[in-house]
Amino acid sequence: MTVQLIEITEDVADRMQILTTPTTCQVEDARMIIVDLLGSAPSWPLAVLVDQVCMAYECPDGERLMVDLRDREGLADDLLRDEPALKRVRWVRATRMALRELTDAGEVVWSQPSDDPDEVDHPEVQVLMSGAEPRAFHVYVGEPLPDGSVSLR
Structure with a gap:
C-alpha cells in the first residue's frame, strides 16, 4: 500500500495543534x-519511551484519523480530542x-548519538x-x- 502525503491548510494545521496539545496533567503523567x-x-x-507512554494510555500507533478537523460550530472539542489518532499525537507530545523538562532540569542524560536510524529523533508524527x-x-x-538512549542521572 502506498500512502500519499497531502498538504493541509494552515487553519487545519492550527486546529490540529489545538486538539493535540497535552494538558499539564498529561505531561506530568508521561x-x-x-x-x-x-x-x-x-x-x-526515545522511540521506546514514547511508545510505552502511548500504550499505557491505550493509544497505539497506526490509528487512522476519521474526523473533520475544520473548526466548525457545533463540534465539541472533547469529542474530537478522544479520536484515537489525535489521542496518539497528544500523548507523543x-x-x-x-x-x-527532565533534560532541561538535568534529571536525565542522553547517550552518544546512535547509528541506528530508528533511534534518530523525528519531531513529526504521520x-x-x-x-x-x-x-x-x-x-x-x-x-x-537528542538522539540515542535516555537514562536517569
Whole structure:
C-alpha cells in the first residue's frame, strides 16, 4: 500500500495543534511513566519511551484519523480530542514535553548519538486519514530531542 502525503491548510494545521496539545496533567503523567521506566532499566531509546507512554494510555500507533478537523460550530472539542489518532499525537507530545523538562532540569542524560536510524529523533508524527485513497500528513510534535538512549542521572 502506498500512502500519499497531502498538504493541509494552515487553519487545519492550527486546529490540529489545538486538539493535540497535552494538558499539564498529561505531561506530568508521561513524566511519571518515563521516570518509572528509567528506574527499571539502565537506559531506553526515545522511540521506546514514547511508545510505552502511548500504550499505557491505550493509544497505539497506526490509528487512522476519521474526523473533520475544520473548526466548525457545533463540534465539541472533547469529542474530537478522544479520536484515537489525535489521542496518539497528544500523548507523543506529552512524552516529548516531559523528556524536554527532565533534560532541561538535568534529571536525565542522553547517550552518544546512535547509528541506528530508528533511534534518530523525528519531531513529526504521520497521521493516516481514512477514505478510499490512503492519505497522510505530518504533524509537528515539538522541538528535536537528542538522539540515542535516555537514562536517569
